[in-house]
Amino acid sequence: xxxxxxxxxxxxxxxxxxxxxxxxxxxxxxxxxxxxxxxxxxxxxxxxxxxxxxxxxxxxxxxxxxxxxxxxxxxxxxxxxxxxxxxxxxxxxxxxxxxxxxxxxxxxxxxxxxxxxxxxxxxxxxxxxxxxxxxxxxxxxxxxxxxxxxxxxxxxxxxxxxxxxxxxxxxxxxxxxxxxxxxxxxxxxxxxxxxxxxxxxxxxxxxxxxxxxxxxxxxxxxxxxxxxxxxxxxx
Amino acid sequence: xxxxxxxxxxxxxxxxxxxxxxxxxxxxxxxxxxxxxxxxxxxxxxxxxxxxxxxxxxxxxxxxxxxxxxxxxxxxxxxxxxxxxxxxxxxxxxxxxxxxxxxxxxxxxxxxxxxxxxxxxxxxxxxxxxxxxxxxxxxxxxxxxxxxxxxxxxxxxxxxxxxxxxxxxxxxxxxxxxxxxxxxxxxxxxxxxxxxxxxxxxxxxxxxxxxxxxxxxxxxxxxxxxxxxxxxxxxxxxxxxxxxxxxxxxxxxxxx
Numbered sequence: 001x002x003x004x005x006x007x008x009x010x011x012x013x014x015x016x017x018x019x020x021x022x023x024x025x026x027x028x029x030x031x032x033x034x035x036x037x038x039x040x041x042x043x044x045x046x047x048x049x050x051x052x053x054x055x056x057x058x059x060x061x062x063x064x065x066x067x068x069x070x071x072x073x074x075x076x077x078x079x080x081x082x083x084x085x086x087x088x089x090x091x092x093x094x095x096x097x098x099x100x101x102x103x104x105x106x107x108x109x110x111x112x113x114x115x116x117x118x119x120x121x122x123x124x125x126x127x128x129x130x131x132x133x134x135x136x137x138x139x140x141x142x143x144x145x146x147x148x149x150x151x152x153x154x155x156x157x158x159x160x161x162x163x164x165x166x167x168x169x170x171x172x173x174x175x176x177x178x179x180x181x182x183x184x185x186x187x188x189x190x191x192x193x194x195x196x197x198x199x200x201x202x203x204x205x206x207x208x209x210x211x212x213x214x215x216x217x218x219x220x221x222x223x224x225x226x227x228x229x230x231x232x233x234x235x
Numbered sequence: 236x237x238x239x240x241x242x243x244x245x246x247x248x249x250x251x252x253x254x255x256x257x258x259x260x261x262x263x264x265x266x267x268x269x270x271x272x273x274x275x276x277x278x279x280x281x282x283x284x285x286x287x288x289x290x291x292x293x294x295x296x297x298x299x300x301x302x303x304x305x306x307x308x309x310x311x312x313x314x315x316x317x318x319x320x321x322x323x324x325x326x327x328x329x330x331x332x333x334x335x336x337x338x339x340x341x342x343x344x345x346x347x348x349x350x351x352x353x354x355x356x357x358x359x360x361x362x363x364x365x366x367x368x369x370x371x372x373x374x375x376x377x378x379x380x381x382x383x384x385x386x387x388x389x390x391x392x393x394x395x396x397x398x399x400x401x402x403x404x405x406x407x408x409x410x411x412x413x414x415x416x417x418x419x420x421x422x423x424x425x426x427x428x429x430x431x432x433x434x435x436x437x438x439x440x441x442x443x444x445x446x447x448x449x450x451x452x453x454x455x456x457x458x459x460x461x462x463x464x465x466x467x468x469x470x471x472x473x474x475x476x477x478x479x480x481x482x483x484x485x486x487x488x489x490x491x
Contacts, residue, residue, distance in 0.1 A: 124325075124328075126321065126323055126325040127325060127327065127328065129285050129319075129321070129325060130319075130321065130325035130326070130327065131327075132283070132285060132314055133283060133285070133314065133317070133318060133319035133321075133325075133388075133397075134318065134338060134339035134342070134343060134387065134391060135311070135314050135315040135339060135342070135343035135391065136339075136342055136343060137307070137311050138307075140342055144338070144342065145327055145329075148329050149328060149329050152329065225371070
C-alpha cells in the first residue's frame with residue numbers, strides 16, 4: 001500500500017495524465033484504420049473462399065480470438081524482431097509504439113473481419129441481383145451496392161469493438177510505451193499514490209468512452225437516415 | 236430481338252425448364268402466364284443470366300451466349316442488353332430515388348453526373364415521382380418503389396425490359412398505378428417480357444401471350460386467342476381457375 005488516500009491529488013493528476021491522451025488516441029486511430037483494411041480484405045477472402053488464403057484467415061481469426069491481447073502484444077514485441085532478423089532486418093530499436101499499433105491492428109482486423117463477413121452476408125441478395133440487372137460487374141456491385149449497406153449493418157458492432165480497443169490500449173505500457181497508462185505508472189512510482197492515479201485514469205477513460213459513444217450514435221443516426229425503423233445500438 | 240434456343244434448367248435434379256425455344260421481335264410486348272412452379276420466372280431470369288441455364292442459347296440484341304461456355308464477360312454484355320423490374324422492387328436501399336435511377340447510367344453507361352441527373356429527373360417525372368427525388372426507398376409506398384424500379388430500368392434504354400411479377404407484392408389499391416405506368420411505356424414501342432398474374436392487364440397490354448406449365452410453353456398466341464379460345468386443355472383449366480368470370484367480362488367488354 002502507498003500513502004494515505006488524498007482525493008485532492010486527483011485534480012492534479014488528471015491534467016498530467018490527459019496530456020498523454022494523444023498517444024492513446026494515436027494508437028487507436030492507427031490500429032483501427034489498419035484493422036479496417038485487414039478486416040475487409042480478410043472478410044473478402046473468406047466470403048469468396050479463396051483457396052489456401054481462406055484457411056489462413058480462419059486460422060488467424062481463431063488465433064486472435066483464442067489468445068489474450070497481452071500475450072499477442074508480447075508475441076509481436078519479441079517475435080517480430082526475431083523473425084525479421086532472419087532476413088537481416090534489425091527492428092529491435094524500433095519505437096515500442098509501432099509494435100503496439102501492429103498488434104492492435106492485427107487484433108482489430110480479426111474482429112472486424114468477422115463483423116464485416118456477417119454484415120455482408122446480411123445484405124439482401126436482391127440488391128446484388130438488382131446491381132447485376134443494371135449491368136454492373138462483380139466488383140462494382142460489391143463496392144457500390146453491397147459494401148455501403150454492409151458497413152451500415154456492421155457499424156454498431158464496429159463501434160463497440162473500437163471502444164473495447166480503446167480500453168485495451170491501456171496495456172501498451174507493458175512494453176514501455178508512454179501513453180496515459182504508462183505515465184500513470186511513472187506517477188505511481190514517483191508519488192506512491194496508486195489509488196489516486198488509477199481513479200484519475202478511470203475518470204479520463206470513462207469520459208473519452210462517453211464522448212466516443214456520443215459521436216458513434218450521431219454517426220449511426222446519420223447513416224441510418226434511410227431506415228424507417230431506427231436501429232440504435234452502441235455502448 | 237430475343238432468341239432462345241433449347242433452354243434447359245434444373246434445380247437439384249428437378250427440371251424446371253425443359254427446352255424452351257422462343258423468338259421475340261423488337262417492340263413486342265410478351266406476357267408469360269402460368270401456375271406457380273411452371274418455370275416462368277426462371278425463364279425470365281435466364282434471359283439476363285440471374286439464373287444460368289444448364290443448356291441452350293440465349294440471345295438478346297446482338298449478344299449471343301451459349302449457356303455451357305458462358306464467360307463472365309459475355310454474361311456482363313448480355314446483362315447490359317436488358318433491364319429488370321423485380322417483384323420485390325430491389326431498389327438500392329442506401330441510395331435516394333434519384334440516385335437509384337442514376338446509378339446504372341453512371342456505372343454502366345458512363346454518363347457524366349449532370350447528364351445522368353437530367354436524364355433521371357425526366358424519367359422520374361414520367362413515372363409520376365418528380366417530387367420524390369431525395370426520398371429513400373423505405374420512405375415510399377410499394378407502388379412508388381416499383382415505379383422507381385421501372386424508371387431505373389428505363390434509364391438504361393435497354394433492348395428489352397424484363398418484368399418479374401411487378402405487382403405481386405403490392406397492396407391491391409397500389410396495383411393500378413404501377414400497371415398504368417407499364418401500359419404507358421408499352422405504347423412507346425419498348426420490347427417487354429412480363430411475368431404476371433394480372434389477367435386483364437395481360438390481355439390489354441400484350442401483343443403475345445405465352446402460357447407455361449411444367450417447364451414448357453404449352454400454348455402461345457394473341458391475347459384474344461389465349462383468353463377466348465385456348466386450344467390446350469391445360470390453358471383452359473388454368474384460365475378457369477384463375478379468373479372464372481374473366482372471359483365473360485371480356486366478352487361483355489367487347490360487346491359494348
